[in-house]
Every structure is written in C-alpha cells, then in structure tokens.
Amino acid sequence: MSVAVLDRPAPDRAGPSRRPTALRPGREAGRGTLSSAVVFGVAAVLLLAGALPVAEPTLVHAGLAVAFTATAVAWTARRSPAVAGSPAVPTAHLLAVGLLYAGTASPTTLFLLLSPLWVLSTAATRRGVAVAVAGTTAVLAVPYLLGDPAAAAIVPGALLLGPLVVAVGSIAIHENTRRVADQARDIERLQREQAALLAQVRSRADELDTASRILAARAQTMTSVIDAVTEQSIIGTDLDGTIRVWNPGAEKMLGVLRPDVVRRRSILDFHLSEELTAAAGSTGAATPLSALVHVAREEGSDVRDWTYVAADGSRRTVSVAVTPRSDDRGVHAGWNFVGTDMTEARATERMKDQFVSLISHELRTPLSSILGYLELVMDDEDQPLTDEQRQYLSTVERNAQRLLRLVGDLLFTAQVDSGRFSLQPADVDLAAVVRAAEETARVAAAAAGVEIVVDVPPDGLVVSGDAVRLGQACDNLVSNAVKFTRAGGQVRLSLRPGWQLPDGELVAEHRPDAAPVALLSVADTGMGIPAGERGQLFTRFFRSSTAQRNAVPGVGLGLTITKAITTAHGGSLDLVSVEGEGTTFTMTLPRGTA
Numbered sequence: 001m002s003v004a005v006l007d008r009p010a011p012d013r014a015g016p017s018r019r020p021t022a023l024r025p026g027r028e029a030g031r032g033t034l035s036s037a038v039v040f041g042v043a044a045v046l047l048l049a050g051a052l053p054v055a056e057p058t059l060v061h062a063g064l065a066v067a068f069t070a071t072a073v074a075w076t077a078r079r080s081p082a083v084a085g086s087p088a089v090p091t092a093h094l095l096a097v098g099l100l101y102a103g104t105a106s107p108t109t110l111f112l113l114l115s116p117l118w119v120l121s122t123a124a125t126r127r128g129v130a131v132a133v134a135g136t137t138a139v140l141a142v143p144y145l146l147g148d149p150a151a152a153a154i155v156p157g158a159l160l161l162g163p164l165v166v167a168v169g170s171i172a173i174h175e176n177t178r179r180v181a182d183q184a185r186d187i188e189r190l191q192r193e194q195a196a197l198l199a200q201v202r203s204r205a206d207e208l209d210t211a212s213r214i215l216a217a218r219a220q221t222m223t224s225v226i227d228a229v230t231e232q233s234i235i236g237t238d239l240d241g242t243i244r245v246w247n248p249g250a251e252k253m254l255g256v257l258r259p260d261v262v263r264r265r266s267i268l269d270f271h272l273s274e275e276l277t278a279a280a281g282s283t284g285a286a287t288p289l290s291a292l293v294h295v296a297r298e299e300g301s302d303v304r305d306w307t308y309v310a311a312d313g314s315r316r317t318v319s320v321a322v323t324p325r326s327d328d329r330g331v332h333a334g335w336n337f338v339g340t341d342m343t344e345a346r347a348t349e350r351m352k353d354q355f356v357s358l359i360s361h362e363l364r365t366p367l368s369s370i371l372g373y374l375e376l377v378m379d380d381e382d383q384p385l386t387d388e389q390r391q392y393l394s395t396v397e398r399n400a401q402r403l404l405r406l407v408g409d410l411l412f413t414a415q416v417d418s419g420r421f422s423l424q425p426a427d428v429d430l431a432a433v434v435r436a437a438e439e440t441a442r443v444a445a446a447a448a449g450v451e452i453v454v455d456v457p458p459d460g461l462v463v464s465g466d467a468v469r470l471g472q473a474c475d476n477l478v479s480n481a482v483k484f485t486r487a488g489g490q491v492r493l494s495l496r497p498g499w500q501l502p503d504g505e506l507v508a509e510h511r512p513d514a515a516p517v518a519l520l521s522v523a524d525t526g527m528g529i530p531a532g533e534r535g536q537l538f539t540r541f542f543r544s545s546t547a548q549r550n551a552v553p554g555v556g557l558g559l560t561i562t563k564a565i566t567t568a569h570g571g572s573l574d575l576v577s578v579e580g581e582g583t584t585f586t587m588t589l590p591r592g593t594a
Helices: 025-049 057-076 088-104 107-121 127-145 155-228 248-254 273-283 288-292 294-299 343-378 387-418 430-448 467-483 531-536 545-549 558-568
Strands: 232-238 243-246 302-309 315-326 332-341 426-429 451-455 462-465 490-500 515-524 572-578 582-590
Touching: 025 057, 025 088, 025 107, 057 088, 088 107, 088 127, 107 127, 107 155, 127 155, 232 248, 232 315, 248 332, 273 288, 288 294, 294 302, 294 315, 315 343, 343 387, 387 558, 426 430, 426 467, 430 451, 430 467, 430 490, 430 515, 462 467, 462 582, 467 490, 467 515, 467 558, 467 582, 558 572, 558 582
Parallel strands: 451 490
Antiparallel strands: 232 243, 232 332, 302 315, 315 332, 426 462, 490 515, 515 582, 572 582
C-alpha cells in the first residue's frame, strides 16, 4: 500500500524571515531628528567658514542653540512615545530656522526647512501639516516683522506662495506616507496570516502523515491476519461479484492461486450453478448473485451451507458466512464470504444419523422380544418363579426397559434431525402434566432424599399441544433436577400464566400487545452448570463436567429432546444456573387465547 505524504516546505534554519514593518511616527521622528542634526551641523560649518553671511550674530547663535538643544532632547528621549509622536521638536527646528533666517538675512537658510517640514508632513495625523504651514508662514514673516527693508518687497508674495506650496506638498507627502503605512500594515497582517496558515498546513500535513501511516499499518495488519487464515476461505468481492480478496485458505480449499482470480473471476464461478438457480427461484432473486447474498442484504448477515466447486471439479460442502463490505468512506462496496469446509463434518453427521437410526431399529426389535418373553415368564401361573428368580428377572426387565427408553430417545433425535418429527395436537392441561411428572419422579426423589414441591393453578392451565411429547419433556426436566440435586435438596415445579411482549420479554400482567403464554419452570438446589458449558447444554450427547465428576447417570439426550419438543410447540426453553447453587429451566409455551 502506497502512502501519499503532503510535500511541505522545510523549516527556515536561519531564523525568522525578515518582514516589512509599517511606518511608525516615532521611527520617522527619529530619522527626522538625525537628518536635522546633520543639516544644522552643515549650516553651522558654513557659518563658521563664512560661506553664509551673519547679519545678527545673536540671532544666529540663538537659532543654532535652539536647533541643537531640540535635537539633543529628541535623541535622548527617542524611545518615548510621547516625545516621538510630538510636533514639539520639528516646531523648535522651525523656530531655529526662523532665527537663522533673521540672523543671516540669506534665503539660503530656508533650505533648512526641508527636514522639519518632512517630519511634520509624515506625522500620524494632519495636525503636522497645519503646524508645517503655520511654521513656514512664521519663518517667512520673520524678516518683515524685524523691519528688514529689503524683505518688505518680497514678503507678501512669499507669504502667499510659500505656505501654499508647503501645504500642497505636505498634504501629498502625508497622504502618501499614510498610504504606505497602511500598505505596510496590510503586508504585515497578511504575512502573519500566511505564517498562521503555513503552521496550520504543516499541522494538517503532520496529522495526514500520521493518519496515513496508521491506515497503512492497519491495512498491513488486516492483510497479515487474512493471510494467516489457512483453514478458512476469505473471499471479498465488489458489487457485481468480481473477486478482490482471495486468501491462502481460499487457495487451499479451491486450488486456485490468488493472481489467477483477483479482478479476473467472479465468486459465482466457484458455486454450483444448479444450487444458485434453485436459491434464486425460492427467493425470487433476479440473478444468481442476488440469490447468494439475498439474506445478507435483508438481515445484515447470513450463514448457511453452499456447495463450492474446486478447480479440479471436486465439490465441497462449505459453511459460508456472508456479510456486506464497505469502503473507507463507509459506502457499501461489495461482499465478504468466509467459508469453512464442512464436507467431512457433514458426511460424518449423516453417517452418525444413519448409524443411530440403524442401531436403534436393530436394538428395538430384540429388546421388545426380550421384554415380551420376560412378561410371559414372570406371569406364568403354571410354573411360578421363586422369589430369587423373580428378583433376578425384575433386574433384567428394569435394564431392558432402560435400554428401550434409550433406543426411543435415539429414534426421537433421529426423527428431529431428519425433519420427520410430528405432533398430535390437542388441548392439554399442563397442570395434569406437571402432577404426572411429579408422581413419576416421586420414588427416585424419595430414594435420593430430595423433596419435590408442586405449585400449579388449582383450575389447571390449558395449552394446545401433544400431551405425550409435553409429558416427555416435563419428565426429562424433573428427572434431571432430581439426579443433579444432593440429599436434603429441593426440586420445585411451578406453573403459572404469563404474557410475552413482541421483543420476547415476559410480563406478569396483561398488555394489549402481549401474547398469552404458559410458564412451566423446574428449579432445583443442585450442582448447577458451569457458565462456560451452558451454550453446549442442548447439544446431543453432551455431558457437563459436573455430571462427569459426580458420576450422574445419563447419555446427554434428555435436554436435546426437551428443547426439540418445546421448539416444535412454538415455545422456548431458557435456563438460569449458578454453579454450586442450582438451576432453573423455564419452558414457555403459547396458550392461544388470553
């Protein structure tokens, strides 16, 4: 199985990438302070060198002092947001330019306005633009205010044109700066989102990688498990029956290698066509495949015997469990067929049934003859027997009767297995059946020191059934209870009416949706049945470990017969048992009317 892993970029080993930072007023103010310091330094050098005229040394000195003082204060407090965002420093620089302009009377000094005007124009708010325009106007008006006759002619035009140019330029610079700052913030936000998305992609890629590895491991495990099954065939198909899974067990059972069948052949190729045709006719299925999966489609699963045809033409009886198969999205994608070869088991069962039936018939005839002659000998008044002879022959008769009952049980189980078991229905009073069973077991119970208690309705309880078979079932339950109860114990026979809901629950009171039933229970205080053996209790010839340890006589047919009789009457036989404390069998039979 190939595993696709998302290709993702390798982490940056050199550290975090450099990202553009939005323009901040504090940072721009710091840069403006530095540029102003440079500009005023160059102006000071020019003044010292005589490149610029000095008309009023006091004003020049005052201007330079204001400029350098403001620059020093701004540089010292450059990390303070209040100072960084304040227009005080560039305003002080404008004042310094005005003093230098007045002290030199040289328009050249007006170039010093560029640095503070730039800082004010790039401020966060438009207040800086207003300060820039007002400051420019004040600087241009200084010569006029100081009474310079040379400036009187040019000042009116300069006062009009200078602030206008500064206003237009400052607004343009401010808007461009704001737009660049907004774009920088957007870029920074997008880069943060990109980093978050990249982290999510990496996380999802890791999760996908882990999930893919888990799925690959599970698929490998499942494949290993399927390949490890060599005694059962596991065949998976798609919806049209084409084989997709073929394990070593299927290879061994049907004699065909996996590469020769997967995606090449249909499951129908290995089934007996006549059997599929008959199944399609009985179920009304349109196709052989529909007949094969009919029950599984309706009920979710199906287990039954089918005939498989191997590559060499041999036929095998296989118990096939059919279940739907889904893909990784949970969508129905086909069918699973798990088969167990039952050819030899079914042949053995048939031979066993034939053997039981044959032996039963062969034994019944001589036993009937023995019992007949015993009756003649024991009842012959012309040649009476001595007491010792009668005792011996009574023992022979008792054991012959025991063998005859065993033969009858064997014949009965053969009839049940072959489907020839029939009933003679009539109205049967179960109370009378219970009393008769108690009377039959009374002698054996007294000999074993076991008390039998009978609790039945005084007016009886009538069901429809075969009186002989129901009596046989009740006798089996009572005799078993007596045999498995130690001396001093008790066997309780109880009969009561009840009602059964559609889901099988039993209730004591009548309900509209409940069916009337008769509940016949046989409870003992005996050895109990181990929990792990209760599922086999109704299997023919099964003997529990408690029966074997305590040498309780029997051949393991009584409960099998009782279960068959109960089922034939449309009822159920349930048990509750605690090892070492006792067992209760409850026979539930329909009453027909409430």
